Amino acid sequence: MRKINLLVSITAICTMVFLYIPLLSVAFFSVNDTKYGMVWKGFTLDWYLKLFQNEMILHAAWNTLVLAIVSTIVSTLLGTILAIGMDRFPWPRKMNTTLDLILHLPVIIPDIIFAAAMVVAFGFLRALSSMFEPGLLNMIIAHITFQTAFVALVVRSRLVSIGKEVEEAARDLYADTTYLLLKVTLPLLMPGIVAGAMLAFTLSLDDFVISFFTAGPDSVTLPLYIYAAVRRVVTPQIHALSTLVLMVTIIMVICMERFTRKVNIK
């Protein structure tokens, strides 16, 4: 048994090293004072400073942020209302299964198929209006679509766990529908809504494939920029940018963890 324990520990630690070595080497070379090669030439923050002078990177960061914020706001609204509509009404069984299936589609189908479907759909919409040229609007619409499904799933599971007792009590005390919704259901639902919104926001920041298929020349986001750059040549500046993105990810993950743990303890 001792032998097995040792083996488990060694494998586990090697696996963690395997997961982190690529990321750590990106961070390591982002502060290396040479443009080429894999030799350590001393510590520098030059590459980080240069990021903030690069017009294209700033524009890409701006696009990423606009895309994530707008799509998160819309999808949180749509997803929450949809979740309430699905859970709090006596729909027949068949209808429930259909709604459930539609909601799970973005979760189960590979995102490249969804991206392909978006390309074709926007191709047809372009014939109706030039609004649908590849660009930020298309990306926002595509992101809202898969985010709405994820938000609705998260909020619905919260709705189920709340149960119906509190709302019944409110009705017994003569709460009307608007009052019930605004003062009882929504406050109870808030942790689920916030969790859903955070999930939607991270999904949007994280997404590459769907953005890659729907983006136009003027709507490059950070992941798209990094992808295009590393296909040509890998530079320390890209390492610096990736390290910054990684840091933002770490902060968001820690916030999400804190938040969900606090809710669970309550």
Next chain:
Amino acid sequence: MNKLLIWYGELITGKKLIKRGLLFLTPGMLWLILFLVLPGLILVVVSFAGRGAYGELVWEFGLGNYKRLIGYGIFGWTPDYLLILWRSVWVAVVTTALSVLLSYPLCFYIARKPPRTRYLWLTIVIIPFWTNMVIRTYAWFLILAPDMPLAKLAAFFKFIAPGMPLYPSAFAVYLGMISMFLPFVALPLFSSIERLDWTLVEAAQDLYASNTRVFMHAILPQTLPGLSVGIILTLVPAMGMFVVPDLLGGAKYMLVGNLIQQQFGTSRDWAFGAAISMGLMVLTMFSLYLYKRRNKDIDLL
């Protein structure tokens, strides 16, 4: 339908309740139908269309794209596309299997930590899960670069010419895929292992079960819910993976994701791209079907 009923403590007629419900459902569902269901159906229709001289869609329906997918071209039958489909399934299966193999020790290791530090370790696994996949993929460029020990070792054994990087290659694709999907298996598996009833394991050991039998009879059945969620969360996206084979495999190790992207990018053959997407969809549905048949009462998410 128009009878009075009590619903969540409210006395209401069925008709009114349904009307209110539809009001809630409409915005979200309308959006999903407009931008998810409808595009999906259009993709199915387009997969039967043809391609014009300039890459535009031609509305002559036929099975041409599907015939091409299974290998019938102008010059007779070639297995090129089928090979790529098969390779995608194979890569996904190997990735899943190795991820499962590595996830068990990892989860046991974390689960044995005291509660205070346990969540710190778990966060360490979660961070790669949320890190952008382009960054995680290209990071391997650095590890596989010519100056690094791995490439030097490979050059020493004459696998590659000295001074060459280890990518693009099949090996690089596997490395990238496993590091990409390992957290997808480890996280659901951990939620099962955390709740593992260790008394059963001890009982098995007291009865002189061998290590293999302890695992097969005391641990595996208990961790099956988390494991099967992890497997499906890896297998399905791994089949459609595009970034990893694109950056680390290149033309040397193409997967179906690259093939689809190519049709919508440089080749401008939407109809064929749609047909390949349908092929991938069939593979996805088949694996989900296998999953459903084995785990009737386990829910995704």
